[in-house]
Amino acid sequence: MSRKKKKTLGPIGTATGLFLLSAFAVACACLAILGVKLSNAPVLQVEPLIPLAVYAVGVPLILLWLKLSGWKGDAGLVGAVFLLCGIGLVIQFRMGSFSQGLAKPAAMLPLPLGLAAFMVGTLLTGKGRGAWLAKAGWMAYLAALGVLGAMLLLGRSFRGGTYLAGNLNPSEIVKPLLVLFLASYLSRHQKAFSETQKGIPVPPLRVLWGLVALWAIPMLMTIALKDLGLMALLNAVLIVMLFAIARSTGYLAIGLAAVAAAGFGVQLISANARTRFDVWLNPFADPTGKGWQILQALAAMYSGGLWGAGLGAGVPQSVPIVTSDFVYAAVAEEIGLVGCALLLMVYATLFSRGLRAAGATKTPFERLLCVGLTASLATQTILNVAGVTKALPMTGITLPLISHGGSSLITTLLIAGMLTGLSDRK
Amino acid sequence: MLERLMNLLNSDVGPDLLRALKIVFLAVLAVASFGILYAPTVKPGKVTSYGLLRILFAGALFAVLVYQATWQIWGYTNPDFVKFMRRYNRRPDAAEKQVMRGPLLDRRGMVLAAPVVGDVWGRRYPLGAAAAHPLGYYHSTYGITAVERVCDPTLSGYAIDKRDEALGKMLFTQRAAEGEAVTLTLDQRLQQKAYELLAGRKGAVVVMRPRSGALLALVSSPGFDPLNPAEAIRDEENTPAFNRAVQGRYPPGSTFKILLAALAIEKGLPQVYACPGQGYVAGPGTPPIRDSEYYAYQRKGAVWPGWGRIGLKDATVHSSNVYFAQLGVASGTKAFNDMMTKARIREPLTYLRASGGELKSARGHVPEVTKARSTALLAIGQGELLTTPLHVACFTAAVAADGRMMRPRLCQAEPIEEMSRLCNVKTAEQLRAILREAVSRGTGKGVDLPGLNVCGKTGTAQAPGGEDHAWFTCFAPQRKPNIVVTVLVERGGFGAKAALPVARALLQEADRLGYVRIAEEATP
Numbered sequence: 001m002s003r004k005k006k007k008t009l010g011p012i013g014t015a016t017g018l019f020l021l022s023a024f025a026v027a028c029a030c031l032a033i034l035g036v037k038l039s040n041a042p043v044l045q046v047e048p049l050i051p052l053a054v055y056a057v058g059v060p061l062i063l064l065w066l067k068l069s070g071w072k073g074d075a076g077l078v079g080a081v082f083l084l085c086g087i088g089l090v091i092q093f094r095m096g097s098f099s100q101g102l103a104k105p106a107a108m109l110p111l112p113l114g115l116a117a118f119m120v121g122t123l124l125t126g127k128g129r130g131a132w133l134a135k136a137g138w139m140a141y142l143a144a145l146g147v148l149g150a151m152l153l154l155g156r157s158f159r160g161g162t163y164l165a166g167n168l169n170p171s172e173i174v175k176p177l178l179v180l181f182l183a184s185y186l187s188r189h190q191k192a193f194s195e196t197q198k199g200i201p202v203p204p205l206r207v208l209w210g211l212v213a214l215w216a217i218p219m220l221m222t223i224a225l226k227d228l229g230l231m232a233l234l235n236a237v238l239i240v241m242l243f244a245i246a247r248s249t250g251y252l253a254i255g256l257a258a259v260a261a262a263g264f265g266v267q268l269i270s271a272n273a274r275t276r277f278d279v280w281l282n283p284f285a286d287p288t289g290k291g292w293q294i295l296q297a298l299a300a301m302y303s304g305g306l307w308g309a310g311l312g313a314g315v316p317q318s319v320p321i322v323t324s325d326f327v328y329a330a331v332a333e334e335i336g337l338v339g340c341a342l343l344l345m346v347y348a349t350l351f352s353r354g355l356r357a358a359g360a361t362k363t364p365f366e367r368l369l370c371v372g373l374t375a376s377l378a379t380q381t382i383l384n385v386a387g388v389t390k391a392l393p394m395t396g397i398t399l400p401l402i403s404h405g406g407s408s409l410i411t412t413l414l415i416a417g418m419l420t421g422l423s424d425r426k
Numbered sequence: 427m428l429e430r431l432m433n434l435l436n437s438d439v440g441p442d443l444l445r446a447l448k449i450v451f452l453a454v455l456a457v458a459s460f461g462i463l464y465a466p467t468v469k470p471g472k473v474t475s476y477g478l479l480r481i482l483f484a485g486a487l488f489a490v491l492v493y494q495a496t497w498q499i500w501g502y503t504n505p506d507f508v509k510f511m512r513r514y515n516r517r518p519d520a521a522e523k524q525v526m527r528g529p530l531l532d533r534r535g536m537v538l539a540a541p542v543v544g545d546v547w548g549r550r551y552p553l554g555a556a557a558a559h560p561l562g563y564y565h566s567t568y569g570i571t572a573v574e575r576v577c578d579p580t581l582s583g584y585a586i587d588k589r590d591e592a593l594g595k596m597l598f599t600q601r602a603a604e605g606e607a608v609t610l611t612l613d614q615r616l617q618q619k620a621y622e623l624l625a626g627r628k629g630a631v632v633v634m635r636p637r638s639g640a641l642l643a644l645v646s647s648p649g650f651d652p653l654n655p656a657e658a659i660r661d662e663e664n665t666p667a668f669n670r671a672v673q674g675r676y677p678p679g680s681t682f683k684i685l686l687a688a689l690a691i692e693k694g695l696p697q698v699y700a701c702p703g704q705g706y707v708a709g710p711g712t713p714p715i716r717d718s719e720y721y722a723y724q725r726k727g728a729v730w731p732g733w734g735r736i737g738l739k740d741a742t743v744h745s746s747n748v749y750f751a752q753l754g755v756a757s758g759t760k761a762f763n764d765m766m767t768k769a770r771i772r773e774p775l776t777y778l779r780a781s782g783g784e785l786k787s788a789r790g791h792v793p794e795v796t797k798a799r800s801t802a803l804l805a806i807g808q809g810e811l812l813t814t815p816l817h818v819a820c821f822t823a824a825v826a827a828d829g830r831m832m833r834p835r836l837c838q839a840e841p842i843e844e845m846s847r848l849c850n851v852k853t854a855e856q857l858r859a860i861l862r863e864a865v866s867r868g869t870g871k872g873v874d875l876p877g878l879n880v881c882g883k884t885g886t887a888q889a890p891g892g893e894d895h896a897w898f899t900c901f902a903p904q905r906k907p908n909i910v911v912t913v914l915v916e917r918g919g920f921g922a923k924a925a926l927p928v929a930r931a932l933l934q935e936a937d938r939l940g941y942v943r944i945a946e947e948a949t950p
Contacts, residue, residue, distance in 0.1 A: 011466070014465050014466060015465075017461070018458060018461050018462055018465060021454060021457055021458035021461055022458050024454050024458075025451055025454040025455045025458055028447055028450050028451035028454060029451050031447055032444055032447040032448060032451060035435055035440075035443065035444050035447065036444065038428065038431050038432050038435055039432060039435035039436050039440060041432070042428040042429040042431070042432040043428070044428055073468065074465075074467055074468050075465045075466065076462045076463070076464075076465035076466075076467060079458075079461065079462040079465055080462045083458055083459070083462060087455075240479065243479070244476065244479070247474065249478070252478075252482075284506040284507075284510065287510050287514070288514070292514075295507075295510050295514070296514070298497045298501065298507065299507075299510065299511045299514070299515050301494065301497050301498040301501075302497060302498055302501040302502075302507075302511065303515070304498060305498060305499065306498075306499060307448075307452070308448070308452075310444055310445065310447075310448040311447075311448065311451065313444065313448075318515075332494065332498060335451075335452065335455075336452075336498075337491075337494065337495055337498045337499060338452060339452060339455060340491065340494065340498075341491055342452075342455050342456055342459040343459075344487045344488070344490070344491055345459050345463060346459050346462055346463075347487060348483060348484040348487050348488075349459075349462050349463050351480065351483040351484070352480045352483070352484065353467060355475065355476040355479055355480050355483075356467055356468055356470065356471075356475050356476075356480075357468055358471075358476060359470060359471030359473060359474050359475035359476055360468045360469060360470065360471040360475075361471065367471075367473070371476065371479070375479075378483045381487070382483070382486045382487060382490065385487065385490050385494075386486075386490045386493075389490055389493055389494040389497065390493075390497070391489070391490050391493040391494075423468055425468065
C-alpha cells in the first residue's frame, strides 16, 4: 500500500519534499545565525533577510510552474540545486553580504535573476527542445568570443581577476556558451572523434585541426586575461566531452597528462601561477605573506573540527576574501567536517544525476550538452574545494551556488535549469 | 521583546539553545542530503550512463574530503601548522592558545621544563644549559626543537590517546584537554653532574641502562641557554647548539675494538697473533699499523720490541693496534660487514618516538669493505669510520645486556625494543671478562672503583687537524651490568687522560644514587 503511494509521489512531489527539508535546514541555520547576532545586540535588520524570503517564495513558484508544464525529470537534481542554493544564501547572509540591504542591489538582485535564469534554462532544453539549440552552436561561439573580447578591451584588473564596470564578471557566461558550441561541433563530427586504434583516439587530422584552431582563440584570450582558472576549467570540460563522445578512456588519459603538463608549464611562464604553485607546495615558507590566506583557511577548518563551531559562531572573517573563492573555509568552520561531507555528497549526487540524465537523452547533441554542463559544474566544484583545502594549487574559481558573486550564481542557475530541462524526456 | 531575547541568549540556556539548533540543522541537512541521494532517478539511458565519469567526480570530491580531514581533524599533528595557529589564529578562544603547556619531568618526577603562568611562550628550565640539548627549546621566534618538538602534541594537549576518553572528548567538543606532562628517562642529577664534569670542553656523555635502553643522561657540551638560543645558533666556531651526543660524528678509535673482539669470539677466529714492534703491514702500499708504545719508545730514543705472540685478552688489555689489525683481516669481509650491520653503525638510531614524530641520531659511517686488507685500519677504529657517541654507547650496552642491542629511548612511556642481536650470551660473557681486565690491569685502570667491577675500553682517535679525540666507554658491574657510561672529549688527547676521569666521577655519582649495584627496574 505504502509502496504504491510512494510511486504516485512523482518527481515534482519528491522535489517539493526535498525542498521542504532544505528550507527547514536553512531556517534552522538562519535562527542560529540570528541567535548569535541577537546575543550581541538587540537589533533585527529586516532587509538582509529579503533574499531568504525570495528563496522561500521563488522556489515553490518554480516547482509549481514545473508541475503545470508537466515536467517529469530528475527530482534529486532539482533537490540538490535548491539545497545548495539555500546553504549558499544562508552562508552569505551570515557573512554579511546582504547587510546593506536594498541600498546595494548588486547583492540583492542575483537570486531573483538566477531563479529567472533557471526557468529560462528549463524552457530552452525541456521537452526535447534542447535538440534545437544545436543550430545555435556558432552563435554561442561568437558570443563567447565577444564576451572575452569585451573583457580584454574594457575590463580592469582587480585582485588578480578582470571585471567590467560595476564589478561585473561576465566571463562566467563563457562556460555554458562554449559548452554549447562544443556540444554542437563535436556531435556533428561524432564519427570522426570516435575513431580509435588500440584504445588511442585517432581522429582525422582535418577535423582535429579544425577543433584545435577554433579552441585556440578563446584559450589565448583567457591567457591574455590571466584567467588561468577559467582556462583550466574549459580544458577539463573539453576533455570530458571528448571522452563522452568517443567513449574512449584514451581521451581521459591523454587529457590528464596534458593537464599535468600544462599546469607545470604555466607555472614556469606566469609569475602569478608560480606563486600559487609555491604556496601550494610549502605554505609555511612565507606564513604571513603568500601563505597567509590558505593557512588562515586551514586554521578556520581546524577550529571547526568535526561538528563545526555552529552557524554564526565561528570567526571565518579571519580568512581574506572568504565570501567568494574561500567560502568553503567558512562553511567548514561553521558546519564542520560532517557538514562538509554532506555538502560534498550533495554535489556528487548533483553531478551523478546530471550524467544519468545525459545518458537518458535522445540525441547525441543533447547528451554532449548535458555532459558538458555537468562537467563544467563538477570541475568548478572540485577545483575550488581542492584549492581551499590545499589539495591542489588555488585556481581562483568560485564554488557553484555558494560563493558570493552575481554572475556566478546566475550562470550556475542557468546551467542547473538547462540540466533540469534535459533530465525531462518528454 | 528583542532585548528579552538577547538576555535569554546571554543567560545559561543561551549556549544550549544554539547548540540544539546546530544539532537540528545538521540532522535536517543529513536527512535532506540522503533524501537527494536516494531520490528516484530517471531511467538509465540505452547508450550509457557514464559510470566512469560519475565515479571520477565523486571520487575526486571524496579524496578532497579525506585530505581536508588531515587539516580539520588531524591538523594538530603538524607542528608547523600548530605553530602558525598559535601565533596568527585570530579566534579569541582558540584552544591552542589557551592550553597550559605540560611540563617535562625526569624519571623521578623532577621538573626539567615547566610552563610560566600567563605567558603562552614562557618556559622554565631548571637545569638550564645542562639539559638544553636533549630537551630543546620552545621559542616564539626560533621555533620548537628536540623533545619539546616531538612531544609537542602531548604537551599542548593535542595528542589523541586512543585508549582513553580523550578521543571522544576531542571529537565531540574540539576543545583540547589540558596539556599533558611527559616523563623522560633522564635523571636530572646525572645530567647535571655529567655537564659539570665536561666543564665547558667540547664533548658528549651518554649514560644509559643496558637492558631497557633508557637514557639516564644525554649531555652535549658546550651548552647554551634554552631561553635565549639566538647566540648559540649563530656561534659557528663552538657550535653550542649542536647536539654532539647524537649528531656529532667522530672516529671511534679503540672503542671499536669491542666489536672486533665480539666478532672474534663469536666466529671462533684464531686468537693468537704475533705483534712485532715494527707494526703490521696489511698489504702492499698500505702504511704499517703500529702500537702507541712504538711512538712512546721512539720519543725516548729506544726501540719498541713488540708484544710478541698474544691472545685476545692481552691484546684488549694493551689495546694493541697491531693485533686488532690482523684480527680484522682474519675476520674476512663478510663477517666484518655483517658485524657493522648488527651494530647498526650505518643507521640513524631512533632515541625518541613520540606523538609528534621521532628523534634520530646521525648515521655513522663505515664503508662496505670488499678487500680483507682494508678491514685492518677499520678494525682499530680509524680510516673511513665515523660513529656518534650514542652509537658507541649502544654497542657497549649490547655487550652489557648479553648481546641484545636495545633501542635507546628518552621517554618512559616508550616500549622497550630490541634493535638487533650483536652476539650470543656466551660471547658477551667472555667479552665482559676481557673488558673487565682492560680496566683492572689495562688502559682503563683509573676507573677501577673498588666493589663496582667496572668493565670498559679507552679510545684515542686520530682526527685530522689537531689533537686526538678522547673516548672512554664502560659499564658496571661485570656480572649483571646496570649502567653504561660513554664519554667523548673532542681533542682531549689520550682517552685515559681526558675522558676516563669524567666516567669515573659519573660512575661514583651513579653508584651513590643507586644505579650501579641495584638492578635495573624494568627488563623485558
